Amino acid sequence: METPQGFYAGACHCGIRKNQTKNDVALIYSSVPCQVGAVYTKNVVKADPLLLNKETLKNHEAQAVIVNSGNANACALHGMENAIREQKAAAKFLDIAPDQVLVASTGVIGVELPVECIEENLSSLQLGTTIEEAANAIMTTDTTEKIAEATVVLDGKSVRILGICKGSGMIHPNMGTMLAFILTDCAIDHTLLQKALLDNTNQTFNRVSVDGDTSTNDMCLVMANGLAGNPTIVKEDESFVLFQQALKTVMESLAVQIAKDGEGASRLITCRVKEAKEEDQAETLAKAVVSSSLCKAAMFGHDANWGRVLCAMGYSGAEFDPALVDVAFASACGCVKVCAQGKGVPFSEELAAAILSEDEIDIEINLHEGNAECTCWGCDLTYDYVKINGDYRT
Amino acid sequence: METPQGFYAGACHCGIRKNQTKNDVALIYSSVPCQVGAVYTKNVVKADPLLLNKETLKNHEAQAVIVNSGNANACALHGMENAIREQKAAAKFLDIAPDQVLVASTGVIGVELPVECIEENLSSLQLGTTIEEAANAIMTTDTTEKIAEATVVLDGKSVRILGICKGSGMIHPNMGTMLAFILTDCAIDHTLLQKALLDNTNQTFNRVSVDGDTSTNDMCLVMANGLAGNPTIVKEDESFVLFQQALKTVMESLAVQIAKDGEGASRLITCRVKEAKEEDQAETLAKAVVSSSLCKAAMFGHDANWGRVLCAMGYSGAEFDPALVDVAFASACGCVKVCAQGKGVPFSEELAAAILSEDEIDIEINLHEGNAECTCWGCDLTYDYVKINGDYRT
CATH class of the missing domain: 3.60.70.12 (L-amino peptidase D-ALA esterase/amidase)
Known part of the structure; x- marks a missing residue:
């Protein structure tokens, strides 16, 4: 170029x-x-x-x-x-x-x-x-x-x-x-x-x-x-x-x-927090999700373990009402809602696994609290991350 | 019992x-x-x-x-x-x-x-x-x-x-x-x-x-x-x-x-921060070190990558003077000083690898700033952590 x-x-x-x-x-x-x-x-x-x-x-x-x-x-x-x-x-x-x-x-x-x-x-x-x-x-x-x-x-x-x-x-x-x-x-x-x-x-x-x-x-x-x-x-x-x-x-x-291209990463994770009261609040929440080792490991395993998404939001330091939160996973393969108003909803595990098997995955969070939003980016946590960093100097 | x-x-x-x-x-x-x-x-x-x-x-x-x-x-x-x-x-x-x-x-x-x-x-x-x-x-x-x-x-x-x-x-x-x-x-x-x-x-x-x-x-x-x-x-x-x-x-x-017994852990990591100004400061620094994915992966790989220890201290949010910091690794196998006054010192890689191959490893940090201290505990980051958490629900 x-x-x-x-x-x-x-x-x-x-x-x-x-x-x-x-x-x-x-x-x-x-x-x-x-x-x-x-x-x-x-x-x-x-x-x-x-x-x-x-x-x-x-x-x-x-x-x-x-x-x-x-x-x-x-x-x-x-x-x-x-x-x-x-x-x-x-x-x-x-x-x-x-x-x-x-x-x-x-x-x-x-x-x-x-x-x-x-x-x-x-x-x-x-x-x-x-x-x-x-x-x-x-x-x-x-x-x-x-x-x-x-x-x-x-x-x-x-x-x-x-x-x-x-x-x-x-x-x-x-x-x-x-x-x-x-x-x-x-x-x-x-x-x-x-x-x-x-x-x-x-x-x-x-x-x-x-x-x-x-x-x-x-x-x-x-x-x-x-x-x-x-x-x-x-x-x-x-x-x-x-x-x-x-x-x-x-x-x-x-x-x-x-x-x-995060070390060892096999997929890009994009977390969008919508309908937040403030952009800062949305940013803190989205960043906690893409930073959570457990959310990252679940993405590596194609596991729709959305409880870890709520958990990461919960310890992020941002205030929000868990009882209003919706969570969905999306990719080129489709979209599946897994949590509505803070509680689990029935969903197709097959569809979820297919969505999470794509290279680029979106975690869509709706707070239903306001009009602000923020997007943060991360990657999954893989064996290769551990391998690369276990002997980085040698 | x-x-x-x-x-x-x-x-x-x-x-x-x-x-x-x-x-x-x-x-x-x-x-x-x-x-x-x-x-x-x-x-x-x-x-x-x-x-x-x-x-x-x-x-x-x-x-x-x-x-x-x-x-x-x-x-x-x-x-x-x-x-x-x-x-x-x-x-x-x-x-x-x-x-x-x-x-x-x-x-x-x-x-x-x-x-x-x-x-x-x-x-x-x-x-x-x-x-x-x-x-x-x-x-x-x-x-x-x-x-x-x-x-x-x-x-x-x-x-x-x-x-x-x-x-x-x-x-x-x-x-x-x-x-x-x-x-x-x-x-x-x-x-x-x-x-x-x-x-x-x-x-x-x-x-x-x-x-x-x-x-x-x-x-x-x-x-x-x-x-x-x-x-x-x-x-x-x-x-x-x-x-x-x-x-x-x-x-x-x-x-x-x-x-x-952290998920997938192969070793216990104990981080002691000594001669701190305040216990809170020492706690923030020690916790950042045992929480750092990169320090944890280095411990998994028996790699005396002490730069990651200083790096984690640096982003912990605690104030300290990097130019005063000493770092050593210790275990049942011995002790090796790797950093003095914030700079790398020559050390035996063989001894360091032997020390870091034990099940229980101490990261000893001296701030040379005061009389407070704090100890925090963590574990290494392993393939098994990723494996366990990649398919936790399934």
């Missing part, structure tokens, strides 16, 4: 991973400086690349991002020193100032980043105008690249937005998600870019859970280089709304791709 | 479970009325037996508990009606008033309790002075009975405390745990009995997590019939302190037994 105007991307193998064939460093570059919006993990334990970016982005501007997989560069002895060396290596390769380069890392926590191999091998990287190679190089336990794009016409100019991200474990984002990089040629003021990113983050990435673990490295960056030629967006006008909607399309698609 | 003076227990098979050989109803009876302390789940969705007990215990007194496994009688169409019928069946069998009988249920949520089979088969139950049969009958996915006892001498009289409980999934107690029944012949005022129970619950059952799911049926009852002949405890004197400590011994033992 082609990058927006003025953006270039590429990847190479530096030797951080044990796997000697897969690329482990990606580089994204804009021919001109970009306004940059950024959101980071709320985890108290923060990786050094994240702390370095906060410093670098004091003027909200950058021209490149270097990303390595295979090592999170978090809680490591020389973490900040190595993050700075990674930044400098990219700056040298691109012939730009180090403070124009952002750094991101993903992989195991607490192990020293072998930054020398990046310094030595980065020169083998070739920049081009497609994104797939970079999207592949940032993967860890992900099984597929995660890419999304949208185009919007602003004042007669076609503006493109292209994003890549990685999951797929330690995913319960709280501000950003594991790692996401969104490129756009839109001309937009930094404050509005940051607002569009933050609002959308809360409605997309922050509504995904794979395993309830919020990473130390969560980060979502959006880089806008202005080369589309649209009049710079400087207030919350129609252009801003259109841009924000298009950005949301990209971010929601990436969020769903993360949930669907 | 013998019951305290005046208590009798027994069990029978009524036909609630598909398994036609295992007992599914237990009955506990005191020859005289008891003061009863009770704590219940904070889940907003509450099972009907729990609601019935709240009503029954308005005068804090009861003489018996009937418990069925195989069906939670929660979110079921005629839940309250069936709980009352179960209560009446026990009262009729024991020839006491229905308001002297408490009811507890555990098993699948949302399915109608086949109360007729209890009404028809309860007469086959035989009461005796041992507890094992009752402890066995309340098990669901538990693999072993959970029993603990303590004796304390108060004013020259020997007072006994005997408790049974069940786990082993949907365990993240918040007030009581799945089901626990504690019998004592101590003479004690109701208010003090309730205080002893509540304080101890917060320090024992509420520090256990198997899967982060707080049940709709959590309940812990303590029944004191006064037959030990000690002067009735009516104030917080030395006798009260001794009784409360003995009760804690029983409750902590039961809590640890639940964690160790």
Whole structure:
């Protein structure tokens, strides 16, 4: 997929991973400086690349991002020193100032980043105008690249937005998600870019859970280089709304791709809570359902064990009246109502099993309390999740 | 194990479970009325037996508990009606008033309790002075009975405390745990009995997590019939302190037994947070570690992936300084320090793997911030957890 105007991307193998064939460093570059919006993990334990970016982005501007997989560069002895060396290596390769380069890392926590191999091998990287190679190089336990794009016409100019991200474990984002990089040629003021990113983050990435673990490295960056030629967006006008909607399309698609490719996952779970009093209430309830180990295991087993759905809602912390709740399971195969007004209703186990055997399953909850609603995304809990995470380091 | 003076227990098979050989109803009876302390789940969705007990215990007194496994009688169409019928069946069998009988249920949520089979088969139950049969009958996915006892001498009289409980999934107690029944012949005022129970619950059952799911049926009852002949405890004197400590011994033992027998678990995980500023802070941090799916999966894989420990602490919500944290893993096989002042230190992978291959593993965390500490208990996350919960209803 082609990058927006003025953006270039590429990847190479530096030797951080044990796997000697897969690329482990990606580089994204804009021919001109970009306004940059950024959101980071709320985890108290923060990786050094994240702390370095906060410093670098004091003027909200950058021209490149270097990303390595295979090592999170978090809680490591020389973490900040190595993050700075990674930044400098990219700056040298691109012939730009180090403070124009952002750094991101993903992989195991607490192990020293072998930054020398990046310094030595980065020169083998070739920049081009497609994104797939970079999207592949940032993967860890992900099984597929995660890419999304949208185009919007602003004042007669076609503006493109292209994003890549990685999951797929330690995913319960709280501000950003594991790692996401969104490129756009839109001309937009930094404050509005940051607002569009933050609002959308809360409605997309922050509504995904794979395993309830919020990473130390969560980060979502959006880089806008202005080369589309649209009049710079400087207030919350129609252009801003259109841009924000298009950005949301990209971010929601990436969020769903993360949930669907959750570690070991065999199916995507979408939980919609409708007719809530408030969106916050609906979000807390939907997130509790997609985060519940027991709901996730039931989905893995194609088991219409809706009692676990009510149970998860009940301990979520949100107030609601259990006696009003309806629950249904739906998929491409059909829809079956399993609970009405808080009590079990007779249903066809055969139909339920067929519905829950599909790859994408919806849990539909109606609170009958108001007009607000919210959708959250998760995945099932499988043997493979346990397997992948039982020997992640080894 | 013998019951305290005046208590009798027994069990029978009524036909609630598909398994036609295992007992599914237990009955506990005191020859005289008891003061009863009770704590219940904070889940907003509450099972009907729990609601019935709240009503029954308005005068804090009861003489018996009937418990069925195989069906939670929660979110079921005629839940309250069936709980009352179960209560009446026990009262009729024991020839006491229905308001002297408490009811507890555990098993699948949302399915109608086949109360007729209890009404028809309860007469086959035989009461005796041992507890094992009752402890066995309340098990669901538990693999072993959970029993603990303590004796304390108060004013020259020997007072006994005997408790049974069940786990082993949907365990993240918040007030009581799945089901626990504690019998004592101590003479004690109701208010003090309730205080002893509540304080101890917060320090024992509420520090256990198997899967982060707080049940709709959590309940812990303590029944004191006064037959030990000690002067009735009516104030917080030395006798009260001794009784409360003995009760804690029983409750902590039961809590640890639940964690160790968590669904599919292959090992007990004990997380101790030391040198914290406050006990609450230490508890939040320790609970986050034993609740983290990624820490649990690492323990399953004997993988000293301590970065996940710091990560879980970081998103727990508790404040602390990551730069001061030490982490070590310990077991019967030895102890290995893996993190000092928030950074990884070199350690022997062979020793770490040996330590983590034991059945009981300690995660030792030192915050270097103060003098408070807290211990929480959990278990590893295994293939069997997924298997058990993938087809729990079927």
